[in-house]
Amino acid sequence: MTMNRNQYPCVEFDLDKLAANLAALVERCHDSLIEVAGVVKAVSSLPEIVRVYEESGVKFIATSRISQMRAIREAGICKKPLMLIRIPMLSELPDVVELCDISLQSDIIVLRALNEEAKKQGKVHEVILMMDLGDLREGFWNEEDALDAALEIEHELKNLRLAGVGVNLSCYGSVLPTKRNMQGLVSLASDIEREIGRKLDYISGGASTSAYMAMNGTMPYRINLLRLGDIGLRGETDNFAPDFLETGVMTIKAEVIECRDKPSFPVGELGVNAFGEVGHYEDRGIRRRALVAMGRVDYGNCFDLIPRMEGIEVIGASSDHTILDVEAVKDKVHVGDVLEFGIKAYGPMAYLTSSDGVHMVFKGGKQNA
Numbered sequence: 618m619t620m621n622r623n624q625y626p627c628v629e630f631d632l633d634k635l636a637a638n639l640a641a642l643v644e645r646c647h648d649s650l651i652e653v654a655g656v657v658k659a660v661s662s663l664p665e666i667v668r669v670y671e672e673s674g675v676k677f678i679a680t681s682r683i684s685q686m687r688a689i690r691e692a693g694i695c696k697k698p699l700m701l702i703r704i705p706m707l708s709e710l711p712d713v714v715e716l717c718d719i720s721l722q723s724d725i726i727v728l729r730a731l732n733e734e735a736k737k738q739g740k741v742h743e744v745i746l747m748m749d750l751g752d753l754r755e756g757f758w759n760e761e762d763a764l765d766a767a768l769e770i771e772h773e774l775k776n777l778r779l780a781g782v783g784v785n786l787s788c789y790g791s792v793l794p795t796k797r798n799m800q801g802l803v804s805l806a807s808d809i810e811r812e813i814g815r816k817l818d819y820i821s822g823g824a825s826t827s828a829y830m831a832m833n834g835t836m837p838y839r840i841n842l843l844r845l846g847d848i849g850l851r852g853e854t855d856n857f858a859p860d861f862l863e864t865g866v867m868t869i870k871a872e873v874i875e876c877r878d879k880p881s882f883p884v885g886e887l888g889v890n891a892f893g894e895v896g897h898y899e900d901r902g903i904r905r906r907a908l909v910a911m912g913r914v915d916y917g918n919c920f921d922l923i924p925r926m927e928g929i930e931v932i933g934a935s936s937d938h939t940i941l942d943v944e945a946v947k948d949k950v951h952v953g954d955v956l957e958f959g960i961k962a963y964g965p966m967a968y969l970t971s972s973d974g975v976h977m978v979f980k981g982g983k984q985n986a
Contacts (some may be wrong), residue, residue, distance in 0.1 A: 624976065625872040625955060626911040628969050629641040632669055632982025634863040639673035641861050642828065646843060649831045653678040654700050656824065656846025659963060661685065664692050665979045671695050672983070677719065679844055683709050686716040702844060704755045706749065710734045718745040719780060721771075723755045725766050728774060735776035743768065743780040748805055750798045752790035754938045760805055764812055772814040781819030782806050787826040793856060794827040796835055803839045829857035847963045855962075869922065869958040869969065871909035871939065876950050879906050881932075881942075883985065891935050907946040909956055912937040915972045916965040923959040927978055 634810040639655065644933035646653050655675035660666045662685035670678055671694065678695050680686060681703035689695050698718035705713045705720060707730055713720055714734045722728055722744045746763055749756030757763040763782070770779045783803050786792050799822050806820045822830070822840035825848035830836040848854050882900035890896050892913070912934050913919065919934035928945035943950045950956070960966065969975050 625870055626909075626915060626974070627870050627976040627978050629868045629978040630663075630869075631863075631866050632665065632667065632979055634852075634866045634981070635666070635669050635849060636673065636982065638852055638862050638866065639670060639675070642845055642849055643674040643785060645861075646828075646831050646845075647674075649834070649836060650838070650841055651831050651836070652819075652842050654679040654702075654821075654842060654844040655697075655849075656680065656702065657843050657965040658682065658685065658702070659847045659850060659970075661967070662689055663970060663977060664688075664694050665977075665982070666850075667692075668694055668717075669982060671697055675845075675935060676842070679846075683712045683716065686924055687712070692714055701845075705731075711738075714738050714740055714742055717742075719745065719748050721745050721755070721783060723747040723749075723757055725762075725769065728766060728770060728777065732770075732776045732867060739806045741776055741778050743778045745781045745783045745819060746779065746809075747783050747785065748802060749800055750784050750786065750792070752784075752786045752788065752792040754785055754789040756784065760808065763805060767809045768812055779809075779813070779817065781817045781821060782809060783819070783821030783842070783844075784823055786823045788824070794830055795821050796837065798829075799827075799830065799837050803837050806839065825854045826856055828854065829859075832857070832859060835980035847966060850966060851960065851963075864959065867918070867960060867966065868925070869911075869960065870955050871911045871958070871966070873907050873950055873952050873956060874910045874938075875906075875908040876943065876952055877906065878903050879908075880904075896933070903944075904942050905950075906932075907941045907943045907950050907956075909939045909941065910937070911939055911975070915969060915975050916960075917968045918962070918964055921960055921962040921965050923961050925957040925959060929956065 653675045654672035654677040656679045658680040662680050677700040678697045679700035679702045701717040701720040747756040747759050770777050786794050802851040817948035821842040824844045881904045882898050914936045930942040932942050933940045
């Protein structure tokens with residue numbers, strides 16, 4: 618068999634499936650009067666992926682890192698407004714004003730410095746004030762502080778424009794979006810609007826974990842912006858698996874580098890593994906085991922991988938190897954075989970697309986037509 622040099626491991630993206638997912642999400646959000654910020658950070662803002670988001674009907678293209686913003690700008694692939702969704706460092710404010718049209722903010726010191734930088738560059742920069750409703754990541758904790766910041770932006774920080782308020786949920790504290798916390802955000806927005814004397818453009822009710830509320834009609838009507846990324850790429854979230862989304866957008870392919878019968882329990886005195894962890898092993902006797910040439914530095918947690926071949930079980934990994942139990946595979950696995958995996962979490966997307974040792978392959982889409 619002839620093999621292409623350095624072909625594996627790779628991630629294959631089906632751009633047609635991605636486009637279909639985004640179209641379905643945008644349409645359903647629009648039915649609920651909700652705009653979508655298309656978040657591309659999970660795949661390191663790959664240009665091929667950004668183009669699909671750009672053509673999908675999203676309102677904004679969003680990512681968390683200035684380096685990715687600059688790459689998008691320099692590639693000239695995006696005409697949509699760019700949204701920075703990580704609250705910025707003071708040291709990167711010149712880049713924020715230069716590269717981003719709108720940003721999430723949660724600190725008055727940063728807002729004042731951002732205003733000065735926008736003044737230097739002769740721009741008016743839009744901001745969304747973030748509230749912490751319990752997930753304990755970014756955001757104003759006290760409503761009074763948020764109201765004070767909103768008033769200062771509106772009346773004193775003339776090179777900033779308060780575009781809206783927002784919340785982040787689920788990413789750190791595992792707090793789920795609910796009617797109660799979404800209504801709390803709407804109430805805060807109403808208080809701010811009363812104080813500044815005008816309507817806000819956006820009330821942003823979270824990210825992909827909020828999508829199910831928009832789809833099942835439980836989202837409070839004034840929530841009008843969601844920041845959606847991995848749900849389009851995975852076709853599901855941990856709390857929502859709609860039947861109208863494709864789950865096969867991403868396929869990981871890795872080559873088998875060893876396959877033989879071995880004990881299932883390590884032999885010898887045990888310590889910790891290469892990551893300083895105490896391993897947990899089940900003695901199942903002699904089993905057929907295969908190694909593939911990718912590891913934790915490529916995808917993070919091996920148990921977030923879903924083998925596509927029936928009978929394969931992921932049993933562990935080191936930095937550069939993934940260990941599979943293939944005892945139950947009907948057709949034998951051999952060295953040189955290429956095995957396919959899906960993913961069941963956000964983490965592998967971010968790891969895989971930022972790894973120098975993993976190749977990106979794209980099929981379908983207008984750019985490959």
